[in-house]
Every structure is written in C-alpha cells, then in structure tokens.
Amino acid sequence: MEEDEAEILRVSDAEWSSECQGLGFYWASPEDGNLADICNDHTNGSYEYVAIACLNFEGNQKSIPPYCTSLGPDIDICKGLGIKVFLSLGGRPVLSPDDAPIVAAYICDEFLNDSSGPGPLGATVNGTDFHFGSGANNSLDVLAQALRDNCILDDKKVYLSAAPLCKIPDYYLDAAINTGVFDYVWVQFFGDPSCEFVPGEVYLIALAWYSHLGKYNTTLFLGLTGDSAAEGFIPCPKLRVILSWLERFPKFGGIMMLEGKYYCPPSSEKIRSYVNSGVLAYGKKSMNKFQAI
Numbered sequence: 440m441e442e443d444e445a446e447i448l449r450v451s452d453a454e455w456s457s458e459c460q461g462l463g464f465y466w467a468s469p470e471d472g473n474l475a476d477i478c479n480d481h482t483n484g485s486y487e488y489v490a491i492a493c494l495n496f497e498g499n500q501k502s503i504p505p506y507c508t509s510l511g512p513d514i515d516i517c518k519g520l521g522i523k524v525f526l527s528l529g530g531r532p533v534l535s536p537d538d539a540p541i542v543a544a545y546i547c548d549e550f551l552n553d554s555s556g557p558g559p560l561g562a563t564v565n566g567t568d569f570h571f572g573s574g575a576n577n578s579l580d581v582l583a584q585a586l587r588d589n590c591i592l593d594d595k596k597v598y599l600s601a602a603p604l605c606k607i608p609d610y611y612l613d614a615a616i617n618t619g620v621f622d623y624v625w626v627q628f629f630g631d632p633s634c635e636f637v638p639g640e641v642y643l644i645a646l647a648w649y650s651h652l653g654k655y656n657t658t659l660f661l662g663l664t665g666d667s668a669a670e671g672f673i674p675c676p677k678l679r680v681i682l683s684w685l686e687r688f689p690k691f692g693g694i695m696m697l698e699g700k701y702y703c704p705p706s707s708e709k710i711r712s713y714v715n716s717g718v719l720a721y722g723k724k725s726m727n728k729f730q731a732i
Contacts, residue, residue, distance in 0.1 A: 461693030463488030463625070463660070465527065465570075469506050478517035488523050488623070488695065490568040490600065493560060494546070496530035498574075499538045501545070503559050511561020523565040525600055526550050531574030539578040543585035551590060551597055566598025566622070571611040572630075580614040587620035598622045602662055602695070605634040605644050605671070607651055619655040624648070625695035629664035629671035636673050641681060649688060658692035661685070665696060 466474050466489055478486060491514075493507035514524050526546065534542060546567055549558045557563065567586055571579065583599060590597045600623040601616055603609030609616070616624060626648050628634050628641070649659055661681075664672055673681065685691045 461487045461660070463490070463693070463695040465490050465492065465695070465697050467492045468504070474510060474513040475516040478513070478520055478522055486520075486522050487693075488525065488600075489517055490525040490527040490570070490602075490695075491564075492527045492529055492570070494526055494528050494550075496528065496532035496534075496574065498531070498533045499535070499542070501542070502530075507560055509561060511557055514560060514562035514564065518562075518565070523598060525566045525568040525598065526560075526564045527568040527570045527602075529570045529572075532571060532579070533575045534578040534582060536578050536581050539581035540585040540589065543582055543589060546586065547590035547592075547597070551595075552592055553595065554593075565596075566600060569599075569601040569612055569615060569621075572604070574611075576611045576614065579612065580618050583615040583620050584618050587618075600625065602627055604631045605648075606631065607647055616652070616657075619657070621655070621657050623658050623660060623692060624652060625660035625662040627662040627671070628673065629662070629666070629669045629697065632670055634671035636671055636677070638677060641673065641677075642684065645681070645685060649690065652690070658690050659688075660692045660695045662695045663697065 463486060464477065465471075466477070471477075474489070474491070478489065491507065491510065493503055493510070495502050495504070517524050528546075548555050550560065550564050551567070552558075553563050569579065569583065583601075586597065586599060599621045601612050601621050602625050603612040603616065604627050607613075615621075626644075628636070628644075645659075645661070652659055663678075666672060682694075
C-alpha cells in the first residue's frame with residue numbers, strides 16, 4: 440500500500456484547494472476546555488460542527504450533567520459563528536417502541552424548539568447526535584425516525600448525526616442508521632481493537648462505510664482521536680494521504696475530532712498536524728468519559 444499511497448499523494452498535491460474539509464469536534468465536559476473558546480479558535484481551523492455530551496440515559500430515564508445547564512452563552516457563540524451544535528445522546532438506553540416517541544418529543548421541545556424557550560441548556564441546538572455504545576439497541580431506530588418525522592420546526596432544519604464504531608454493522612446504531620434519516624455519520628476510528636490503524640485497511644473500511652451509506656442522503660466523516668496511544672490513531676502523514684483520496688468522493692464530509700483544536704492551515708500543505716498538545720492531553724480522558732457514560 441505504500442507505493443499506492445505515494446502515488447495518491449503525488450497526484451493529489453496539485454489538486455488540493457486552500458479550503459479545509461469540514462471539521463467538527465466532540466465536547467464532553469469542562470475538562471475539554473471552554474466551549475466558546477474552542478469554537479472561536481480559528482488558529483486551528485474553522486469548525487463547522489460540535490457535538491456536546493449533555494443528555495445521558497440510564498434505561499428510559501434521562502439526566503443532564505450539571506455543567507451543561509450553563510452552556511447557553513457558549514452555544515449561542517458557536518451558533519453565531521455558523522457552527523452547527525448537536526446534542527449528543529449517550530449512556531445506557533433501554534427504550535421500548537412506546538418510550539422512543541416520547542423521548543423524541545422531549546428532545547424536540549426542550550432542546551431544539553426555539554419557540555419553547557432556551558430549555559435546560561440555556562440555548563437551543565441545531566440537531567441530535569447518537570453516541571451510544573452500551574445499554575440496549577432496542578428502538579433507537581424508532582427514536583431516530585420520530586425525531587425526523589415529528590420534530591418539524593418553522594424555518595429550522597433539525598439535523599441528525601450518529602457516531603458508530605468502524606466495524607460494520609455497529610451493534611447499537613446499525614438499525615437507526617438504516618432508517619436513512621441521518622444527515623451525518625462520523626465513523627469512530629478509535630475506542631475498539633477492531634479500529635486499530637493498519638495502513639491500507641483504513642481505505643477498505645472507509646469504502647465499506649461509503650457503500651453502506653450510499654443509498655441514503657448521508658455525509659460520511661472520519662471520527663478521529665488525538666490520543667496517539669489509542670486504537671485507531673492515524674499518524675498525520677498517513678492521514679494526509681487518506682484525505683487526499685477521500686476528498687474525491689462527493690459524500691465525504693471531513694473529520695470529526697474526539698476533542699477540538701484540529702489544526703488545518705490554509706496552505707498547499709493543507710494538513711501539517713492534526714493534533715496539538717491540547718488534543719493529546721484531552722483525547723484519552725474524553726474517550727474514557729464517552730465510554731463510561
């Protein structure tokens with residue numbers, strides 16, 4: 440694969456635009472830094488998406504971390520910069536077909552509907568993100584479909600995203616993804632031994648996901664970690680070649696980082712480093728938090 444990668448890089452060097460692919464990041468807690476500061480940090484690339492881990496499930500019961508209830512001003516700053524803010528759902532859900540539409544109505548009214556007021560976070564968000572890796576997979580497809588069908592707001596599109604592990608099918612999210620209602624799927628290339636980075640295989644995995652999502656109006660993102668010790672960490676030189684190849688696909692959207700501070704300078708090099716000390720410090724802590732929720 441090394442010669443193929445070199446050829447891809449050589450051919451694509453002349454084709455890079457000065458614009459970065461779409462960039463997003465997960466925010467799990469104040470340990471990841473100030474949300475508004477990260478959204479404002481244009482030195483490390485202009486973000487287009489942020490998913491905040493602010494609604495957790497235990498069975499059919501929901502909880503909001505205390506630090507999320509004061510995020511309103513930060514969310515408004517991010518939205519004011521044109522960044523789409525997603526409420527990331529995590530925890531250990533156990534939902535029945537009757538529970539799921541009720542949960543969808545709650546999310547719509549409390550977090551997405553501007554006319555209902557600022558809600559529990561102090562501001563509304565643009566969409567909902569499915570980030571489930573434990574609990575039960577029952578009725579998550581019903582939840583996704585209900586959010587798409589029943590959460591209809593005047594003059595506001597409601598976005599849906601999902602963060603499956605790289606292995607197909609994802610046990611928790613496959614049925615939901617196969618409803619075809621998701622706008623974005625950021626596949627996690629971390630957090631599981633099956634996602635250990637092997638040169639060449641990442642192309643096959645990306646192609647498999649591209650094919651898996653092909654019949655839907657869904658944009659594919661690479662979900663990456665900045666923790667160099669984590670399964671799936673992709674060294675920057677390899678990542679640059681991978682992106683050179685993936686950007687040719689019309690439904691490839693870009694990169695979703697586990698934590699922010701992605702560095703994508705507007706130059707012909709496009710990517711000199713996709714992590715900095717902040718990501719290396721926060722990456723593993725954030726990953727552990729998501730797995731433990």
